[in-house]
Amino acid sequence: MKRFLTVLFLLLVMSGCVSDGKEVANPDDRYTYLIEMIEEHENFTDSSNYFDIAVEMAKISDGYRYYITIDNPRIAMYDIELIAIEKGVDYRSRMAANVGIFEETSYNMVPNQANIEQGYVKGIVASGVSSEPETTLYIFVQFKNSDYSLSHSEYFKLDARYEEQ
Numbered sequence: 142m143k144r145f146l147t148v149l150f151l152l153l154v155m156s157g158c159v160s161d162g163k164e165v166a167n168p169d170d171r172y173t174y175l176i177e178m179i180e181e182h183e184n185f186t187d188s189s190n191y192f193d194i195a196v197e198m199a200k201i202s203d204g205y206r207y208y209i210t211i212d213n214p215r216i217a218m219y220d221i222e223l224i225a226i227e228k229g230v231d232y233r234s235r236m237a238a239n240v241g242i243f244e245e246t247s248y249n250m251v252p253n254q255a256n257i258e259q260g261y262v263k264g265i266v267a268s269g270v271s272s273e274p275e276t277t278l279y280i281f282v283q284f285k286n287s288d289y290s291l292s293h294s295e296y297f298k299l300d301a302r303y304e305e306q
């Protein structure tokens with residue numbers, strides 16, 4: 142009996158240590174959860190100490206497309222996730238701009254380095270559609286450190302405006 146309990150204990154300990162740093166959550170559930178988190182969040186910023194973030198807007202046939210760009214990392218960022226919403230839009234019937242939630246590939250940014258085949262990118266762009274030429278975007282960005290032991294999250298509020306050229 143003692144041996145059986147020891148083996149059972151070892152199996153439990155070993156299975157608890159197996160992880161590749163990815164969250165186990167279903168991507169659809171994660172997507173919904175992140176939208177709810179943004180909608181409930183109260184404190185937003187317009188810049189980061191860790192990377193540059195910007196938004197641009199272009200006219201398309203049935204409205205406007207906005208592009209959110211994250212680049213110029215100042216620290217190593219791994220397994221980057223980004224999701225952006227407009228308040229008051231129903232994202233159950235319309236996809237929010239997002240990166241790193243549904244893809245099998247994880248996106249990493251390291252200062253002054255890029256190797257797309259290995260998942261190291263210079264920057265990340267997420268795009269979404271708006272019916273308005275001016276809108277406010279609420280953005281969530283999360284990334285992990287190199288050994289996936291720490292996760293860092295930031296919330297942004299950025300205004301997007303289409304400007305004719």
